[in-house]
Structures are given as C-alpha cells and as structure tokens.
Amino acid sequence: PLLLLLAELGCNSEPTYPWKDAGTGERLTCQQCPPGTFVAQHCSRDSPTVCRRCPDLHYTQYWNYLEKCRYCNVICGEKQVEVQQCNATHNRVCQCQEGYYSNMELCIRHSECPPGSGAEKPGTPFEDTKCHKCPPGFFSSNSSTNPCQPHQNCEQQGKVTNVQGNQYHDTLCTSCRLGGGNTTQGPAVEDDDCEQAMIDFVVYQNMPVKKLKRLQQILERSPKKQQPWTRAAIQEKFRTFLTHKKEEHYEVTKELLEALRIVKLHSIEEKVRKRFLL
Structure with a gap:
C-alpha cells in the first residue's frame, strides 16, 4: 500500500527542475511549466515559477523550463500537405499528399502494380504500395494501385x-x-x-x-x-x-x-x- 501511494503521488506531482537564485545564490527546486507555456520568471524562495503562454508560431510540446518557446520551423515541401497546424503545444506536421509516400525525405509516387498483379496493401503516406500476383479467380488488366478484381x-x-x-x-x-x-x-x-x-x-x-x-x-x-x-x-x-x-x-x-x-x-x-x- 505504501509503495502504491508513493507511485500515485509520483504520477500526480508536477515535474520540477533545480535552479540557483542569482540574487541570493540559494539552490531551489522550481516547478516546470506545462506544454504550451514557457518560463517567464524562475521561482524564488517566496514565489513559484511564472509561466506564460507561447506566442503565435511558437510552441512547447512537453513540461519544460525553457525561457522562450520553440519556433514552428517545419515547412511543408513539394508534394506535402499540412496535417497538423502549428499551435502552442505542437510544431507543424506535414506528410506526403495522397498517392505519394515518404522516402529519404522526398515524396515519391506510389508504385503501380503491373498487369496480372494487384495491390495487396495500398500505399500510405509512409509506405509504398505492396503488390502481389493475382490469385486464381482474380485479375488486373492494367498497371494500377488497385487490388485484383474477381472474375x-x-x-x-x-x-x-x-x-x-x-x-x-x-x-x-x-x-x-x-x-x-x-x-x-x-x-x-x-x-x-x-x-x-x-x-x-x-x-x-x-x-x-x-x-x-x-x-x-x-x-x-x-x-x-x-x-x-x-x-x-x-x-x-x-x-x-x-x-x-x-x-x-x-x-x-x-x-x-x-x-x-x-x-x-x-x-x-x-x-x-x-x-x-x-
């Protein structure tokens, strides 16, 4: 029971960080700021950490003791689409547009399966099309990213x-x-x-x-x-x-x-x- 209580307390407590007060030289334990905010003022013996919300186009994703938020530096490139906008807690997220997948930081068009083969697993923004030979009772008459069709x-x-x-x-x-x-x-x-x-x-x-x-x-x-x-x-x-x-x-x-x-x-x-x- 004691271990369980300590574990619960550990889970519920906010993260902290060590800090040395520049004025007094005193070593303190300050509370970190939650995601979406940054440290506007470090704690002192008499006052807790002061956190402020990140300005536009800036973010902090985790509990932190940063003195300024990170800039949303991800820019969507060619053949990419934005799937998550930059906000206070996350950087911008881009992925390859439909019909393309990511390979060596480039968006490559999904491979087409040749005639006689079909897509066993359709391509995703992260993986190319997986092709297989059409089994008995199925066919594919042209190159495509579609699965084999039944006769x-x-x-x-x-x-x-x-x-x-x-x-x-x-x-x-x-x-x-x-x-x-x-x-x-x-x-x-x-x-x-x-x-x-x-x-x-x-x-x-x-x-x-x-x-x-x-x-x-x-x-x-x-x-x-x-x-x-x-x-x-x-x-x-x-x-x-x-x-x-x-x-x-x-x-x-x-x-x-x-x-x-x-x-x-x-x-x-x-x-x-x-x-x-x-």
Whole structure:
C-alpha cells in the first residue's frame, strides 16, 4: 500500500527542475511549466515559477523550463500537405499528399502494380504500395494501385462463359448461343453479341505472340515494327480495335477469318467456324 501511494503521488506531482537564485545564490527546486507555456520568471524562495503562454508560431510540446518557446520551423515541401497546424503545444506536421509516400525525405509516387498483379496493401503516406500476383479467380488488366478484381460469374448473369478469365483479364461472357451444345439453332453471324463473342474468342486464344502480332498487323494495317508490348497489352489493344471496327459496321468476321488463314492459324479458324457455326 505504501509503495502504491508513493507511485500515485509520483504520477500526480508536477515535474520540477533545480535552479540557483542569482540574487541570493540559494539552490531551489522550481516547478516546470506545462506544454504550451514557457518560463517567464524562475521561482524564488517566496514565489513559484511564472509561466506564460507561447506566442503565435511558437510552441512547447512537453513540461519544460525553457525561457522562450520553440519556433514552428517545419515547412511543408513539394508534394506535402499540412496535417497538423502549428499551435502552442505542437510544431507543424506535414506528410506526403495522397498517392505519394515518404522516402529519404522526398515524396515519391506510389508504385503501380503491373498487369496480372494487384495491390495487396495500398500505399500510405509512409509506405509504398505492396503488390502481389493475382490469385486464381482474380485479375488486373492494367498497371494500377488497385487490388485484383474477381472474375465475373457468367451463370449469375444468365449468360455463358465465352473466354475463361486469367490473372490478366476478366472472364468474358456472352448471350450468344454457341455451337457444340444441344441447341438446334446456332449463332447468327450478324448478331452483335455473337460477333463480339467471336472477337473475344479469337483475341484471347493461346497463340504464339509472334502470330498474334502478325494478326494485329494485318487487320490494323500497321507497320511490322511495333512497340515491345506484353501479350496481355497486345490482346487488350487488339480487342479494343476490333470492337471499334465492329461498331463502325465493318465486316470484322470476314476479315478476321481471312487474316487467320494468312497467318496459318488454321486450328483457330476451325475452332471459330465450329463454335460460331460459320
């Protein structure tokens, strides 16, 4: 009980500091000033310490016996924002703005996770983005700071799976009646949904990248020398191009089948004809 009482007294007592009275030479124990104030006059035998509030743009954060407050000397730099204003008890606090993190006293933009990967842990003002490979059932089709997204469920939408998703792209669904089932009526080539399904099916076939590029060159009428893009990037760009041509009412089906023959992708051409009853 005695130890507990002494501990409580120690916790409740205000901090002190030793002081020598310049006039009398007497050694005294003065009370410190609380945060937000400073010592305007040290104590004497007859009077306690006189504390005064810090002036504007000055502060003291702890109990102290300073004769003047500290100046708020923190200035927010480039790509920083003020998260705490200078006040009587705290210096100004800055941190990196949204989308940036602190590294070697500089604010660096958060790293983007490459296609096929997503943010396992989003970046903060103090740490960079932590990326990880998208697990089965999830994908990321572009570089971003977002987490991997789940593949859509075609059955829940009353559709069928046309292209199975992977870590780079979503599962692609269609309302088109695909060949090979029990239906007696096949897909209509002029049907917009079926033509889109055919585009998706061809673009995401597992063909050599060299042949994929050649197919793209023929249909886009682009030069042979292209940017060194990844398979996923080429597929995304090629799909966007073909979809745009379809919307402009070009004969995409006819041109795509012809290009498959030129590139000698006969097995894929056969799959397309069988699947879409062409």
